[in-house]
Amino acid sequence: MTRTPIxxxxxxxxxxxxxxxxxxxxxxxFAGAGGDFNPxxxxxxxxxxxxxxxxxxxxxxxxxxxxxWVSDLVHIEHLISYSVRFASPLRIGETIDxxxxxxxxxxxxxxxxxxxxxxxxxxxxxxxxxxxRITVSH
Amino acid sequence: MTSPTARQLPAGSVLDVVxxxxxxxxxxxxxxxxxxxxxxxxxxEASTAxxxxxxxxxxxxxVVAGHHRNQQQFVRDLGLAIERVxxxxxxxxxxxxxxxxxxxxxxxxxxDDTTKDGKRGGTMRLVTLETEWTDSAGDRVLTQREVLIExxx
Numbered sequence: 001m002t003r004t005p006i007x008x009x010x011x012x013x014x015x016x017x018x019x020x021x022x023x024x025x026x027x028x029x030f031a032g033a034g035g036d037f038n039p040x041x042x043x044x045x046x047x048x049x050x051x052x053x054x055x056x057x058x059x060x061x062x063x064x065x066x067x068x069w070v071s072d073l074v075h076i077e078h079l080i081s082y083s084v085r086f087a088s089p090l091r092i093g094e095t096i097d098x099x100x101x102x103x104x105x106x107x108x109x110x111x112x113x114x115x116x117x118x119x120x121x122x123x124x125x126x127x128x129x130x131x132x133r134i135t136v137s138h
Numbered sequence: 139m140t141s142p143t144a145r146q147l148p149a150g151s152v153l154d155v156v157x158x159x160x161x162x163x164x165x166x167x168x169x170x171x172x173x174x175x176x177x178x179x180x181x182x183e184a185s186t187a188x189x190x191x192x193x194x195x196x197x198x199x200x201v202v203a204g205h206h207r208n209q210q211q212f213v214r215d216l217g218l219a220i221e222r223v224x225x226x227x228x229x230x231x232x233x234x235x236x237x238x239x240x241x242x243x244x245x246x247x248x249x250d251d252t253t254k255d256g257k258r259g260g261t262m263r264l265v266t267l268e269t270e271w272t273d274s275a276g277d278r279v280l281t282q283r284e285v286l287i288e289x290x291x
Contacts (some may be wrong), residue, residue, distance in 0.1 A: 019173055025269035026171075033164070033171035035204030038220070050221050059225050060201050061171070066172035067197035067230075076178065076194050076235050084231030 005078045007100045012102045013019050017069045020095030022057060028093070030061040055091040062096060062126050063117050069098045070116060070130050078133040081110065087124040094120040100128075108134045146217055153215060153246045154269060156206040162239040164202055165195045172196060193234035198281060200268055200271055202242055216248070216265055218288045226264070227283040233278050241274045248281075260290025 010096045027041050039046040047055045064083040071079050073114035090096065116128035148154065162180075164187035169179045174196045177184035178263060185193050213220045269282040 017173070024280055029167075030171040033167040034201045035206070036201075036209070037204075038209065038233060040221075059226070060198065063228060064168070064172035064196070064198045064201065068169065068172040071197050072176045075188070076197065077189075079232055079235075081229065081231045082197055083227065085227040086225060137151065 002077060003075050005110070006074055007020045007057065007137050008105065008132075009103045010102055010105050014070075014073060014100045014102075014116075016097055016099040016113065018095060018097050019065055021093050022090060024055065026028070026090055027055065027057045027061065030058060030064070033090055034058070034060060034064075036060065041044050046101045052089070054091060059084075059126065062090055063128070065096070066098050066116055066126060067127075068126050070100070070114065070128075070132075074114075074130070074132040074134070080131040080133060082128065082130045084126050086126055088117075088120075090120065091107040096120050096125055100130075102104050103116040103129075105136065106133065110134055110136050147215065147248045151181060151248050154207060155227055155243065155245050156203050156244040157241060158203070158206050160195055160199070160236045160238055160242060162238050163194055165193055165199065166236065167204060168199055169196050171197070182268055183192070183276060190237065191240055192237035196238050197232075197235070199236055200242065200244065200269070200280065202232075203269075212246075216286070218263070218265070219291070221291065222289045224287050224289070226287040227281065228284045229281075230241060231281045233280060236279055240279065242271050243273075244269045244271045244282075249277065256290055262290060263288040265272055 017022045044055050067082050096118045098118050100114050103115045105112045112134045116132045118125045166180050178188045219239040249268045253261050253263050256262040265286045267284050271279045
């Protein structure tokens with residue numbers, strides 16, 4: 001039996017998640033999982049030569065964290081699309097807060113559009129949009 | 139030697155094709171690395187109870203294609219300087235979640251290649267790539283779109 005899509009109301013805030021402080025180990029773990037071995041993400045000297053203050057994470061790391069958080073909430077089988085834009089780099093030692101809200105609901109198709117973001121303090125690291133199947137409340 | 143612009147691939151060109159099997163251990167590694175907590179990704183009982191016949195992967199699992207692609211090579215093929223390249227945005231459109239045992243084939247094409255003036259001067263190059271992921275039956279599982287940004291030298 002497939003899981004019933006969750007019920008969401010327009011304007012509702014999604015239950016947020018905090019991850020961090022991000023360590024070099026977190027970044028290396030993601031490199032091992034995903035296969036991105038660009039030295040910008042593990043070699044401080046290389047990162048500094050490239051003009052960065054130090055090692056930064058792969059955008060796909062926080063994109064994956066934001067996606068996993070959303071699919072934990074709405075269930076993976078009800079995720080129709082997910083997109084992210086990378087706004088600023090995430091550095092070692094920073095903590096990110098994943099949050100979002102229900103932007104709109106199409107009652108006919110029972111699809112909700114969610115706007116999402118990951119922030120370090122007040123700084124936006126990534127923004128995202130997810131379209132998900134929901135149960136429309138009557 | 140060829141100049142970067144001469145190496146630009148026309149829109150529609152296939153950049154690369156990768157094929158790999160979706161494995162339970164890799165789903166677990168990726169779930170751990172992205173803090174996915176839903177047990178359907180790692181626990182057979184939980185996934186069966188949720189209606190899955192096989193463990194589903196997390197939403198951005200196809201990122202593991204990084205293990206199967208030569209990053210230096212595709213960046214060279216596009217005529218991009220790797221130290222100046224960042225990913226601007228990515229999107230995924232799902233038909234279904236990839237699941238354990240799927241043999242996925244990802245065909246990545248160049249769909250757009252443009253330049254625009256950067257905010258701090260110089261010219262930025264924007265390359266849009268689209269990967270169609272299909273299973274062994276040839277059915278679409280998901281489509282991924284990414285925009286690479288090369289900062290001006």
